[in-house]
Amino acid sequence: MTATDFTNADPFSGSYDTTEGTVYNLGGGDWDSIAAAPEGENERIVVNMGPQHPSTHGVLRMILELEGETVVEARCGIGFLHTGIEKNMEFRTWVQGVTYVTRMDYLAPMFNETAYCLSVERLLGIEDQIPERANVIRVMMMELNRVSSHLVALATGGMELGALTAMIFGFRERELVLDIFEMVSGLRMNSAYIRPGGVAIDLPNGAEEKIRETVVLLRKRLKDTADLLVGNAIWMGRTVGVGYLDLTGCTALGMTGPVLRSTGLPHDLRKSAPYCGYENYEFNVPTQTTCDAYGRFLIRIAEMRESLNIVDQCLDRLVPGPVMIADKKIAWPSQLSIGGDGQGNSPEHIQKIMSESMEALIHHFKLVTEGFSVPAGQVYVPIESPRGELGAHVVSTGGTRPYRVHFRDPSFNNLQAVAAMSEGSMIADVIAAVASIDPVMGGVDR
Amino acid sequence: MSELPVVPLGTTEIDLVGVRKGSFGTSGSGDTSGFGGLVAPIVMPGASLPPFGGWFDEVAEELALSLLDAGVSGVVEKIVIDRGEMTFHVKAEHLISFMTECRDEPALRFEMCTSVSGVHFPEDADRELHIVYSLLSITHNRRIRVEVSIPDADRHLPSLVALYPSADWHERETWDFFGIIFDGHPALTRIEMPDDWVGHPQRKDYPLGGIPIEYKGATIPSPEHRRSYN
Numbered sequence: 001m002t003a004t005d006f007t008n009a010d011p012f013s014g015s016y017d018t019t020e021g022t023v024y025n026l027g028g029g030d031w032d033s034i035a036a037a038p039e040g041e042n043e044r045i046v047v048n049m050g051p052q053h054p055s056t057h058g059v060l061r062m063i064l065e066l067e068g069e070t071v072v073e074a075r076c077g078i079g080f081l082h083t084g085i086e087k088n089m090e091f092r093t094w095v096q097g098v099t100y101v102t103r104m105d106y107l108a109p110m111f112n113e114t115a116y117c118l119s120v121e122r123l124l125g126i127e128d129q130i131p132e133r134a135n136v137i138r139v140m141m142m143e144l145n146r147v148s149s150h151l152v153a154l155a156t157g158g159m160e161l162g163a164l165t166a167m168i169f170g171f172r173e174r175e176l177v178l179d180i181f182e183m184v185s186g187l188r189m190n191s192a193y194i195r196p197g198g199v200a201i202d203l204p205n206g207a208e209e210k211i212r213e214t215v216v217l218l219r220k221r222l223k224d225t226a227d228l229l230v231g232n233a234i235w236m237g238r239t240v241g242v243g244y245l246d247l248t249g250c251t252a253l254g255m256t257g258p259v260l261r262s263t264g265l266p267h268d269l270r271k272s273a274p275y276c277g278y279e280n281y282e283f284n285v286p287t288q289t290t291c292d293a294y295g296r297f298l299i300r301i302a303e304m305r306e307s308l309n310i311v312d313q314c315l316d317r318l319v320p321g322p323v324m325i326a327d328k329k330i331a332w333p334s335q336l337s338i339g340g341d342g343q344g345n346s347p348e349h350i351q352k353i354m355s356e357s358m359e360a361l362i363h364h365f366k367l368v369t370e371g372f373s374v375p376a377g378q379v380y381v382p383i384e385s386p387r388g389e390l391g392a393h394v395v396s397t398g399g400t401r402p403y404r405v406h407f408r409d410p411s412f413n414n415l416q417a418v419a420a421m422s423e424g425s426m427i428a429d430v431i432a433a434v435a436s437i438d439p440v441m442g443g444v445d446r
Numbered sequence: 447m448s449e450l451p452v453v454p455l456g457t458t459e460i461d462l463v464g465v466r467k468g469s470f471g472t473s474g475s476g477d478t479s480g481f482g483g484l485v486a487p488i489v490m491p492g493a494s495l496p497p498f499g500g501w502f503d504e505v506a507e508e509l510a511l512s513l514l515d516a517g518v519s520g521v522v523e524k525i526v527i528d529r530g531e532m533t534f535h536v537k538a539e540h541l542i543s544f545m546t547e548c549r550d551e552p553a554l555r556f557e558m559c560t561s562v563s564g565v566h567f568p569e570d571a572d573r574e575l576h577i578v579y580s581l582l583s584i585t586h587n588r589r590i591r592v593e594v595s596i597p598d599a600d601r602h603l604p605s606l607v608a609l610y611p612s613a614d615w616h617e618r619e620t621w622d623f624f625g626i627i628f629d630g631h632p633a634l635t636r637i638e639m640p641d642d643w644v645g646h647p648q649r650k651d652y653p654l655g656g657i658p659i660e661y662k663g664a665t666i667p668s669p670e671h672r673r674s675y676n
């Protein structure tokens with residue numbers, strides 16, 4: 001049928017948009033002419049993968065152009081989880097900001113909190129006044145968090161490739177770490193535990209023993225998980241040579257974390273720009289030279305072992321002392337303790353402000369409602385999160401609220417590599433490639 | 447800025463980014479505290495003078511030399527060393543040549559542009575929008591910040607995607623949130639907000655939104671309309 005044939009024309013249509021070329025209508029009965037038309041060309045179809053597909057790590061939308069099963073073009077659509085955290089923080093005090101940032105990359109809350117708190121502390125000029133115990137606890141929490149985050153990367157990555165036992169193992173082991181977080185901070189996730197000036201509350205009684213026991217158990221369980229997948233022919237068949245990105249590509253695309261280290265470059269901010277006293281710990285930076293998804297998997301396994309070693313060193317370094325800065329103009333006025341009802345409270349502090357010192361009450365009220373002022377300026381403090389460089393660009397104009405907070409989230413940046421990693425590959429390899437980046441959409445969209 | 451409040455000695459026009467007024471944000475009601483009449487300048491850290499100390503001098507000298515070789519002058523407005531971090535304030539028209547030297551000069555070798563971020567200072571006349579780049583050199587283990595200030599009336603800036611492909615999404619985000627148009631960007635579309643969104647949410651003239659909440663007879667205003675101590 002040609003464009004000049006109007007015998008089957010739609011009586012309700014005023015005119016035809018197309019006046020030349022082949023026109024197909026939906027009248028039916030013309031299958032022969034339709035099926036014959038694309039002969040000789042590669043038929044290209046566009047597939048929307050996500051935003052609710054279980055293998056897209058949350059609400060990631062991928063627009064794939066396919067020829068057969070080969071991916072010709074891959075593009076990401078993000079923003080489905082955008083919550084305006086950065087904007088909201090401009091209307092809260094500096095301390096309240098912690099409760100917002102912890103919800104960004106929800107698999108690595110301790111890292112978000114630390115990046116933000118280190119920035120605020122640098123703006124305040126109090127970096128060297130943070131108590132030793134607070135720094136050790138921060139490192140310990142971050143490394144435990146790195147283990148739990150990598151376990152989820154393994155679990156969801158495994159599930160997406162059909163390795164369901166890896167998923168069960170990963171989430172089961174992660175729960176061990178979350179139990180520690182709950183014991184220490186009261187919350188499994190989004191704990192708002194690390195605060196400007198130190199940490200919210202000291203370790204409760206019995207926490208050190210529990211962490212020690214958990215580390216022993218995790219080592220054993222990690223070996224089980226590793227035995228399941230390392231060298232596994234099916235696992236290797238899905239990941240070896242998949243999601244290839246070499247050092248040049250990584251540098252151009254600003255990749256950091258396990259993806260960069262899978263090219264053989266041992267770039268780790270804990271070594272190159274230590275913070276929180278990382279220079280005092282002994283650990284290795286695992287690398288691979290395969291540039292592929294399997295290499296990144298091996299790196300994550302090795303990093304978890306290193307993290308557990310750091311946790312052991314933290315436990316040895318823990319000595320009694322304050323966990324909040326001594327400066328009363330910055331430190332949160334009370335240290336909470338868990339009462340008989342399971343709620344956090346501080347009876348001594350309430351006794352003091354309510355019946356002993358009017359000045360203490362005023363001070364408490366001012367610091368909690370108004371907050372402290374931060375001198376004008378801007379800082380960018382990057383830390384090594386499980387996914388790479390996590391940095392907080394924090395601007396203050398001298399007020400009691402942040403003027404601007406911008407998080408450079410590694411997942412946001414690293415997702416740009418999806419096209420480079422998966423174009424030209426099979427559609428099934430896209431899943432493995434994205435899983436090897438380990439994006440967390442809460443961090444991507446913020 | 448037309449009427450300068452009292453500023454610290456040595457403050458230049460470009461250090462001054464705004465004015466803070468009052469203390470409790472009250473308006474329309476009687477201010478009995480007197481704090482409502484407070485006026486204070488917002489002064490960002492000013493230019494530093496060499497020697498800066500450490501590797502800062504080496505970077506500054508190498509940059510000056512290579513920019514001289516490239517035949518461009520008047521590139522850097524000021525260099526700020528503050529809280530152990532180095533910031534180059536660069537003129538918008540020279541951004542590309544500055545970044546090219548940063549990336550290609552072997553003594554500098556800033557391989558990665560890790561972050562692009564915007565800051566909106568509505569009172570900083572003709573310099574309302576500040577765009578902040580963070581550059582990382584893994585080779586030399588150094589990190590610098592490059593800041594460009596452009597007028598709100600002409601929100602154009604050359605795109606860095608050809609130099610640093612990683613700037614792609616970061617620039618889209620800065621367009622989305624601040625309305626800065628990066629000329630030469632391959633596909634400058636919204637990235638976090640929906641495609642048909644109106645406005646650029648991180649600008650200071652864009653409201654936070656929210657509604658008052660009633661609880662047990664009392665009404666709590668939305669965060670934006672609560673009393674502010676700033």
